[in-house]
Each structure stands twice: as C-alpha cells, then as structure tokens.
Amino acid sequence: MRYILFLVLFTYTFIGSGQSYTYKIGLLKYNGGGDWYANPTALTNLIEFSNKEIGTNINPKYDEVEIGSNLLFNYPFVHLTGHGNIVLNQQEINNLRNYLIAGGLILVPISSLQNSIRFFNAVGFAYQSPPPLYFNNPILYV
Helix, strand or coil: CHHHHHHHHHHHHHHHCCCCCCECCEEEECECCCCCCCCHHHHHHHHHHHHHHCCCCECCCCEEEECCCHHHHHCCEEECCCCCCCECCHHHHHHHHHHHHCCCEEECCHHHHHHHHHHHHHHCCCCCCCCCCCCCCHHHHC
C-alpha cells in the first residue's frame, strides 16, 4: 500500500502537476487596423530566449489583452506591435496610463517606433530623446 501511495505522489509531483510559471506576457490588442497581431513568433522567441539565457520563468504561451480591459493589470509586461494606426478612446487611454504609472512595462519594437511616439503622446507621456549613455555610466555595471 505504501508503495502505491508513493508511486501516486511521485507521479503527480513530477509528471502530473505540470510547469508552474512566474510570469505571463500580454500582447496588446487595439483598434485602428494597425496589425496588432503582426509578428506572432516575436514574443515566443523572446520568451524562449529569456527563459534559456537569463533564467526567467515566463510562460511560453502569451495572452492577447485589450488595452481597455482591467485584465491588462495582470501582466507586468506587454508587447505592442504593428505598422498601422493605433486608435484609442478615452477609457483606453486612461487604463493604459494607469497601467504605466502602476509600473507596467510596454515593449515597442523599433519597427513600430513612429506609431509608438504618437501612441505615448496620446496617453500623456510626451516623447523625449533619452540622454546619452556613456560607457562609464554605473547603470551598465550593475
């Protein structure tokens, strides 16, 4: 009987319980016809690389999350992609602004930079060029 109980617990613990992940990333879904669904492998590749190379524990399956949804706050990190227009209503602007103020992070690929500048201006974070970062800056040696 003990052997059977051990076998059941062992099987559940190491095989049946599955992987538990620390984080899940969201893909921002927006209106305006801006291809929010573009580059479907970009996030998958980023997650795989991060988990392998720097030891993160990110779920390899990302979720699509609407900018105006309260579910946005369930994701510490979201990805914004696309090449067309990003159209936001006032509720979406407020929700996204609150998300950023609360510490949420948005990754915007360089291919979407022109849209992202307009996007962040609309949300109320004016784009400014970052100050130069020199090789002796302490932030590079953390």
